[in-house]
Amino acid sequence: MLPARVVVYFVLAMCLFSGQAYExxxxxxxxxLAWAGRWRGRWEVPSTGAISRARARLGPEPLRALFARVCRPVATAETVGAWYRGRRVVAVDGTTLDAADTPDNDAFFGRPGSGRGDKKSAFPQVRLVVLAECGTHAVFAAATGPCTAAETVLADTLLPHLQPGMLLLADPNFPGYDRWKTAAATGADLLWRVKSDVVLVVREQYQDGSYLSEIYAARDKRRVHGQLVRVVEYTVAGHEETGPIRLITTILDPGQAPAAELAATDWDADEDEIDRRVKQLEAISRPVTAEEAQALASCFGPDDCYGVAWTLLHLIETGPGPVPVVQRPGPNADEWHHTLWSRWGNPESPDDGSAS
Incomplete structure (x- = not known):
């Protein structure tokens, strides 16, 4: 019988080797595990049926507890793209994931419509909404539901995970009076994009081009219980025909967050370029060979490159081991040299501050 801890390791390994069969x-x-000294003796690879039964015995609770215990924002003070004027930049966003094609998954999660065949998708789909750190893409809170679940409803369950000192970004699908009020009550600052049909009356104009306004609940027909917000409007060069983009924020003082800075919602990152690099890494077959791991290790720069370096690191760690040798960081070593040393460090390496 597979030990419970090994089944947990196995579920995590399935995320790393998603294209491989159970065995x-x-x-x-x-x-x-043998290479890491955590497994001793001979062991025959169990059958798919045995693994499935072991997963059923384990259940979801240990993994839920593991996620709650270890998934946290991980950016340091030096992480590029993770901070705005001392605030940790996080975002709420949603997506869907394919689930195994089983009757139970079909009944609970459902299938979205399709224009082919029986008008349903090939797999049941899980609706996923997360809170993630923008500088590292580290997910620190998540909610799932059927594919028909509203992202906003799932997002509401994540708001208690916000903390003072955070700046929460959200796209136009998320803003709402009650959600805004609840999120702001956590002490986090908010910077949300709103749809063009939201009425925002100018209460006070600021020199940086932003202005003070109020938002109201739809049920507040007399508009007497408003929440103060500051509005930033801007257009994107080459896309003027689409009209201005509007952001609302809890940071009411323009001196603390000038409009021009808030409009730079890419946080100095080219999202298209980041996505392109991530897709390049994801296209590499896993597990990588030892030679590929060594070659990939040479790609690290001075920081986490908006989370791309973590994708690279996890890809390297799918190799057969040992991981690439890292020399002990010297006094001028960058953040990622220290990160690699903490994960892959060889205590016998010379203290010359270089990485191989």
């Missing part, structure tokens, strides 16, 4: 993931896992 192959189990083989790679035990090789890794």
């Amino acid at each position: 192959e993931v189990a083989r790679l896992l035990t090789e890794g």
